[in-house]
Amino acid sequence: MPVISIITCSYNPDERLLTRLLAAVQNLRIPDGYEMEYILVDNNSATPLHTIESYASFFRKHGGWARMISEKKPGATHGRVTAYLQSKGDVIVNFDDDNEPQADYLVQIAALRNQYPDVGVWGPGDVTVEFVGKPEEWTQKYALDKLQELHLKDVAISKDFLHFEEIPFGTGMILERRVMESYKDIYQEAERAQLLSEGRKGNSLLCSEDIQMVYMASRHDLAAGRAPQLKLKHLINEYKSNFGYIKRLYYGCSLGGFQVIAQSYPDQKLEAANPLTDTLHFAVYNTYYLLKMGVLEGNFRKWQCQTAGMIATTESKYNYYQKPLPFYLRFLKSRLNIS
Numbered sequence: 001m002p003v004i005s006i007i008t009c010s011y012n013p014d015e016r017l018l019t020r021l022l023a024a025v026q027n028l029r030i031p032d033g034y035e036m037e038y039i040l041v042d043n044n045s046a047t048p049l050h051t052i053e054s055y056a057s058f059f060r061k062h063g064g065w066a067r068m069i070s071e072k073k074p075g076a077t078h079g080r081v082t083a084y085l086q087s088k089g090d091v092i093v094n095f096d097d098d099n100e101p102q103a104d105y106l107v108q109i110a111a112l113r114n115q116y117p118d119v120g121v122w123g124p125g126d127v128t129v130e131f132v133g134k135p136e137e138w139t140q141k142y143a144l145d146k147l148q149e150l151h152l153k154d155v156a157i158s159k160d161f162l163h164f165e166e167i168p169f170g171t172g173m174i175l176e177r178r179v180m181e182s183y184k185d186i187y188q189e190a191e192r193a194q195l196l197s198e199g200r201k202g203n204s205l206l207c208s209e210d211i212q213m214v215y216m217a218s219r220h221d222l223a224a225g226r227a228p229q230l231k232l233k234h235l236i237n238e239y240k241s242n243f244g245y246i247k248r249l250y251y252g253c254s255l256g257g258f259q260v261i262a263q264s265y266p267d268q269k270l271e272a273a274n275p276l277t278d279t280l281h282f283a284v285y286n287t288y289y290l291l292k293m294g295v296l297e298g299n300f301r302k303w304q305c306q307t308a309g310m311i312a313t314t315e316s317k318y319n320y321y322q323k324p325l326p327f328y329l330r331f332l333k334s335r336l337n338i339s
Helices: 015-027 053-061 076-086 105-115 137-142 177-192 208-220 243-255 257-264 275-296 300-320 327-336
Strands: 003-010 035-042 066-070 091-094 099-101 119-131 156-158 173-176 223-236
Touching: 003 015, 003 076, 015 053, 015 099, 035 076, 053 066, 066 076, 076 177, 076 208, 091 105, 091 177, 105 119, 105 223, 119 177, 119 208, 137 243, 137 300, 173 177, 173 208, 177 208, 177 257, 208 223, 208 257, 243 300, 257 300, 275 300, 300 327
Parallel strands: 003 035, 003 091, 035 066, 119 223
Antiparallel strands: 091 173, 099 223, 119 173, 156 223
């Protein structure tokens, strides 16, 4: 009987949000012919999660299919791989500790696996951002897309991951076990070579490991997709609903991209680090965004976010080639306060 393994990697979670996830996991309907297990990874939280009664009671009640484990190495990558190695699932589902999946999420996964056997990675196509606490007005108006709000009408599938507009992210991501196995292998190779992208760690918002998971599907000639049948809420608390956080999110989501492509596609010809060309490219595009967002739309905050992402993209390349970031980018980075 096939097994669906649900994994959550958590570090100092917001109890209001994680308890909602646990309640949603408890209410998930299990597809006919499947079994389910749930693994919560305490990724070195300041207060060990097993000592918090609202979590401990959940695992006492559901010990037959749910368990909590610990991974002391900080970083979402370490936590996910540790959970994977202890899982038995044919399918791996990653829920973040601020996700709230719809009750039929697993039923829809089973149906999609039957209908699209050549898809190795799925992501939700219907994501609703729900703010818990009072968000900044700017975030509500301009940052929903960066917080992964999405409402697709049709299934979107592609094998061209480098140009796929609807590529899945970590929220609610579903991977066939062989895809996750390839990710585990590249994780171990990168760790031995000290080239590992550890993912989100502490206050860092580096999230390139999510994309690297998707890229692993290509090693099995499998596609990636998003489906509107897969629905969940992305719960955003006060900490994540301010401009400073969104700005750092733009930066963190782009910072590891170059390294991830290099690791995932070793035969891919990569663009060289060229200060002259890179400066011209940055100046042209950043001026365009300044005029479009700052001048025409009067939204200088959105321009700052876009600039943070552009800095990170260039920095990722210079980090890979072990070259110093050009001075003007270091200056902008410090002024934007994004590192």
